[in-house]
Amino acid sequence: MSKSTASFLNLLLTFFLTVCLGDPTPAVAAPPGGNSPNASPQAGMPPPGDIPAIWLRQTNVFLGNYTVTISNDGICLKSIDRLGFTLVSHAPDWVVNVYRTDDKVFHSQPFKAFSQSGLSSDIITKRFDRVIDGLPTRSRLGKLDCTRVVGYEQILEFLPLGKRAPQIETIIFSAVKTPTNGGIPLYYGRHSKGKDWMTGLKEDAHKDIIKTFEAKEVRVSPKTFALPSGYKRVKSIQEALCSQENRAGADDFKEMFDIGKDKRGATK
Numbered sequence: 001m002s003k004s005t006a007s008f009l010n011l012l013l014t015f016f017l018t019v020c021l022g023d024p025t026p027a028v029a030a031p032p033g034g035n036s037p038n039a040s041p042q043a044g045m046p047p048p049g050d051i052p053a054i055w056l057r058q059t060n061v062f063l064g065n066y067t068v069t070i071s072n073d074g075i076c077l078k079s080i081d082r083l084g085f086t087l088v089s090h091a092p093d094w095v096v097n098v099y100r101t102d103d104k105v106f107h108s109q110p111f112k113a114f115s116q117s118g119l120s121s122d123i124i125t126k127r128f129d130r131v132i133d134g135l136p137t138r139s140r141l142g143k144l145d146c147t148r149v150v151g152y153e154q155i156l157e158f159l160p161l162g163k164r165a166p167q168i169e170t171i172i173f174s175a176v177k178t179p180t181n182g183g184i185p186l187y188y189g190r191h192s193k194g195k196d197w198m199t200g201l202k203e204d205a206h207k208d209i210i211k212t213f214e215a216k217e218v219r220v221s222p223k224t225f226a227l228p229s230g231y232k233r234v235k236s237i238q239e240a241l242c243s244q245e246n247r248a249g250a251d252d253f254k255e256m257f258d259i260g261k262d263k264r265g266a267t268k
Contacts, residue, residue, distance in 0.1 A: 044080045049221030054144070054159070056186070057214040060176050061207075062120070068172070069218070070184065074225030075168050077175060085241050087119075087175060090225040094167045097227040098240040106231045107240040111167060118174040119237060127177040128188075128209070132156055141186055141215045149181060154190035158183035159215075178210050186212040 044057065044067030053071040057080075060066070064081030074090035089096045089111070096114040099106035109117070118127070134151035141157070149156045160183045161169055173180050178188040189208045234240055 044078045046076060046218070046224040047221040049219055049224070051220050051222060051224070053218050053220045053224075054184075055214075055216055055218045055220075056184075056212055058186075058210060058212045060178075060210045063176065068184075069220055069224055070164060070168055071220070071225070072163055073165050074222075075171055076224050077172075083241060084243060087171075088225050088227060089167070089171055091165060091167075094165075094171075096171060098237050099227060099231055100240055100243060101228075103244050104231050105234045105240055105244075106227055107234050107237050108227075109237065111170075115170050115174050117237075118177060119241060128179055128190075130173055130179060131181050132179045136181075141212060143217065144215050146186060147181070147183065154179075155187065156181060156185065157187040158185050176210060185210055186215070 046053070046055065046069045051071050051074075053069050053074075056068045056070075058066060058068060063079060064083060066077055066079045066081070069076040069078075075088070077087040079085050084102060085098055085100045087096065087098050094111040096109050096111060097106055098108075098119070132149055132151040132154055134149040134156075137148050137150075139146045139148040139157055141159075144159055146157050146159050149158075156179050158181055164184075169180050169182060169184065172184060176185065178185050187208075188210045189206055191206050
């Protein structure tokens with residue numbers, strides 16, 4: 001990668017985080033099961049209903065704070081930071097819809113297309129290996145039985161998929177781009193040594209990539225996993241990720257937002 005390309009990509013990521021999150025600094029997080037200083041414990045709670053599900057409150061270095069609601073055949077990932085988007089998908093077609101309630105807009109992608117592109121280009125956010133090698137041991141988060149894997153300079157804790165549809169794991173991996181080992185990631189941290197691929201700065205420290213603050217069993221409404229009616233379709237996921245207000249005045253960075261766009265805008 002050339003020096004000029006690295007500088008451009010660094011500018012791109014810094015701009016995107018500043019415009020959409022308000023602060024390029026990763027969200028501060030507590031250990032798994034702890035309390036986040038950046039989000040209300042009740043933020044992102046789904047509407048109650050009869051469908052058994054798992055509800056997680058998490059943080060990721062790119063997405064910030066968000067919640068994930070997972071049933072056997074549906075998923076809802078809801079940003080509770082300034083990104084403010086919601087991702088939903090469910091059986092049988094598993095079309096991935098990303099929408100936002102402030103602008104009343106959405107973008108849809110077929111499952112296969114989303115599994116390849118995710119929420120952002122790999123140029124902007126690093127995609128880690130899907131599986132890490134290591135001896136699995138049992139662990140717990142609240143009342144949930146989890147698996148912990150310690151690999152070379154990295155640690156993963158995940159919730160086994162169980163009877164949940166395999167499409168759920170694929171959607172999560174494509175969205176957060178951290179290892180899953182075939183399950184639902186709860187914690188992922190790794191030791192980074194050498195030069196940062198984007199900034200070129202030297203680093204030698206442990207980094208928490210994803211953390212879970214809270215996990216519990218809930219019962220939710222079917223509309224948790226559905227796209228609301230009456231929303232206007234936009235041409236790209238990027239337009240649904242970042243609000244019109246935050247994107248206003250960003251004409252100089254139009255080409256940046258074009259990176260990774262789905263030119264087809266197809267739905268299944």
